[in-house]
Amino acid sequence: MCDDTEESSRYDSARLSQARKDARDLKPADPSAAHVKIESLPDGAGHRLRLGGRWTNTGLHAVLHDLEEIGRDRAADDLEIDLSDIAAMDVAGAWMIRRLARTVEANGHAAHLSGGEGRFQELIAVLPDKVEKAEEPSETRSLFTRLFEPVGKLAYSFWGDFLSAMHILGSAVRGAQMKLGRASGVSPASVVNQIDHMGVKATPIILLMSFLIGAIIAQQGAFQLRYFGAEVFVVDLVGILQLREIGVLLTAIMIAGRSGSAITAEIGSMKMREEVDALLVMGLNPVGVLIFPRLVALTIALPLLTILANFASLFGAAMVAWGYSGITFAVFLQRMHEAIDLSTIVSGMIKAPFMALIIGVVAAVEGLKVGGSAESLGLHVTASVVKSIFVVILVDGLFAMFYAAIDF
Amino acid sequence: MDDNTASQETAERETILSVRDLTVGFGPKVVLDNLNLDIYRGEILGFVGASGTGKSVLMRTVLRLLPRRSGTIHILGEDYDSLGEEERMKLDMRLGVLFQHGALFSALTVRENIQLPMREYLDLPKWLMDELALLKIEMVGLAADAADKYPSELSGGMIKRAALARALALDPDLVFLDEPTSGLDPIGAAEFDELIARLRDTLGLTVYMVTHDLDSLFSVCDRIAVLGQKRVLVEGTIEDMLEFDDPWVQSYFRGKRARSIVPQDRSKTSQALRHGLK
Structure with a gap:
């Protein structure tokens, strides 16, 4: 897999992208981007995450780093995820919350969703636990094979071309001459x-x-x-x-x-x-x-x-x-x-x-x-x-x- | 009574797409003449009309693929013509389109097709875009191994689903579907209908659906609009369609093919349908 920066820079070089990037650059200043606050619950009952702002694909970039940290540091605690302040949510936002809850649950702790519009919790609940990536068959071929495979393929394709040329x-x-009823x-x-x-x-x-x-x-x-x-x-x-x-x-x-x-x-x-x-x-x-x-x-x-x-x-x-x-x-x-x-x-x-x-x-x-x-x-x-x-x-x-x- | 409250409800709902006095023509031929149309948030509008009456022309005009002679189009409350470049882009991000033949990019795999709008518009890391693409693939009911296939390796039904996944890539507010169930078997078409209804419920989508599939019209569409004589002949519920006095509408909704779907006692049906939809 290519690394992310390389991948995105390749796409950014496209002609139209500059204007789009400008549009994108405006977003961090947007106060309505997603944000997350963490607070400890009394009696060591874990932590509470207060999520707010727009949990949509355009506002999500602001919290990706935070979420990663939380997933790493707080996954060993019970977590209450408070959705009350969320203004908007789409599949991408719901997926990030779902992902965090799954990480916590995988560590044997409880993740509890609370507050927010009913629709948000519904959306999160509808999403699958994880997405399956299709297994790519990993190929282990010797250097010899990899060196000579293209040559062999070329030879076969030449032979194939020759055959089809003769066929044509x-x-x-x-x-x-094969038409019925016509002279x-x-x-x-x-x-x-x-x-x-x-x-x-x-x-x-x-x-x-x-x-x-x-x-x-x-x-x-x-x-x-x-x-x-x-x-x-x-x-x-x-x-x-x-x-x-x-x-x-x-x-x-x-x-x-x-x-x-x-x-x-x-x-x-x-x-x-x-x-x-x-x-x-x-x-x-x-x-x-x-x-x-x-x-x-x-x-x-x-x-x-x-x-x-x-x-x-x-x-x-x-x-x-x-x-x-x-x-x-x-x-x-x-x-x-x-x-x-x-x-x-x-x-x-x-x-x-x-x-x-x-x-x-x-x-x-x-x-x-x-x-x-x-x-x-x-x-x-x-x-x-x-x-x-x-x-x-x-x-x-x-x-x-x-x-x-x-x-x- | 019941109708009255329903129409009041309609009046209060947010208008997602509003077309006013739209006239479109090619050369001397006028295809659409002073057409008016409204779509409200969260509804599925089925659009029917005889072949050649300009359903596609209307959709393409709304999407600005065709020029119009006069009239205004407000999408999501915005008039496209008065917007700057940046606002236009933001508006485009909130629209999704499923073209009749899919219009998947043949040089890209399904996953790359879905990721193309994400890559262009969003500031998300690659792993997340990968997961989101797979999520969309799963949401539209495709197998995970379809992700790395090229459009030419997919069946007709899979192409429709993949194209829907691409239309949903940016979680749009308004989705245009051009004959989404044409060419699908009845089971596949029914699944597709359910899928669209489910997406509407979970994502709050608004759907503009051009279709000839009577089953779709009866099972998922909240409202139906009929295009004829260069304008919207009638819009409303199935009940309204059945009562509307126009030979084409009558034969469309009461023809041989519709008979098996439209039960005899229609007042009960329409109530049942309405309850089923809520």
Whole structure:
């Protein structure tokens, strides 16, 4: 258990708390806060506590210390608790009195309540003797276990993710064919709708980003190549880099952030509200209904966006090459024609559908892992974006090695 | 005679919530029109009305979650609009709300849910807040091991109870319950009703309860208000409801579903009910 001051200071740092603290600070000055007086009864018949003021959760802090002392020092005496001066009492106040009486009784002495409104005594009597804390199973594990448990869990979760990714890929294909009484398993409308969301609406930002990236690469390339008097080769640099690697990679990263997160959030909140279960009991395959159209849409949209990105980037490069190095568009195109062949374009474009599938599947896996809480939704949306960007870059690297190996 | 003294009693009691000439609307649509409502200390007011008549709108307006076009609302004798920030906070501390679907914070356990208002408002040590939270959990009839569960691990009835425990966290004077027994089985609903009546008796709560549960209306509510035609159609005891001449009220309290609960000889019943409540 955390210690109290630490705990409360953490909460106090919250934005709104300052005003609340101000309100709280006013209370000790409040004469109506709870107070307790102790007096000895004649003939050694124990002590009498005179309680007064407001025994409510806002006035109680003034007597906590006193009560603790009394519980420690006077519990070995009979105690008469006089409620006559109490102005108000709530559950918190009643609980403190109940607690004190219990301490005294546990020591084999009598605690007697007297005076006050009948309601107060009633309230105290209604409260249970003690509250049971649920037993927390105390874990005693060796250092070895504690060290390697996270690693093991991680390995298992990776394996689990891989399995569910394969499951989703498999049932996306199968689920799409499993509809009775309909010729085609895919509803074209939902695919087109998704293409609109993920593709068409992403066009402006993809174009802008690619234009800037192309321009930046061209500028830096031109500056470096100027030392060798080979400025015109900036066209080769931008052309090959953009078409083989950067175009598809950055588009995929952008889409992972833009559409992957959306897919996870959509599927995750449907999971939270039992909509996925509703599909299941209707006999529909949720993967086929929810995920398949999104996968298809992504697989169509991402290559198309990549093409747009390539054009935008080369246009940006051409502008910069013209501005900084005086390479005219005609020269730029001429040079590009020589530097780039079909294989450059193809080697980049082949990767696009793979990236799309990775983004879609990772997003769907994370979406289906969402549990009941809003926190878990946020967690999985984050995980979806991070994982899909990571896997996209990893796969891009694998493709590069593969192309190098087959000399493509 | 009897009615007369009862109404005198009512007039003397402290008004906890008073709504005057309240008008609320969205765009061209007026939902509540010059509505008046009073709730007195220590009573349980049942609020009924057909779906879409604005029960929730009224509750949300009273809780200041919705803006109003005109009218005044006095809660616990204070007009919220004329209060400073600190007084508003103090007023908020004296209100508890049970939302229809619980509205428990899903990222916190039941205990943390209950402790959240305590931590924000009260100057109490952690051990005491822990004990108080467990006490509230016990008071609403939840098992102690529910304390460290998350809302997603609870059943519907447990969520209602946990949400009630959170509404009671600061020992409020006035509690708003939005359909507290919807989705509960009849036994659970009856237990919940008893719980609310018991809390009212021991803690001196005042309860504003929106409900469609006829059993709740008949067993725990001291007074009933019917919302219709953009205002409070009628308020009063069950007896008044049964005698009120309005097709909706008649079919509500005398319909097929009510027949098993409303016995034939209603004057005797209402007396018996009133004695039972006292």
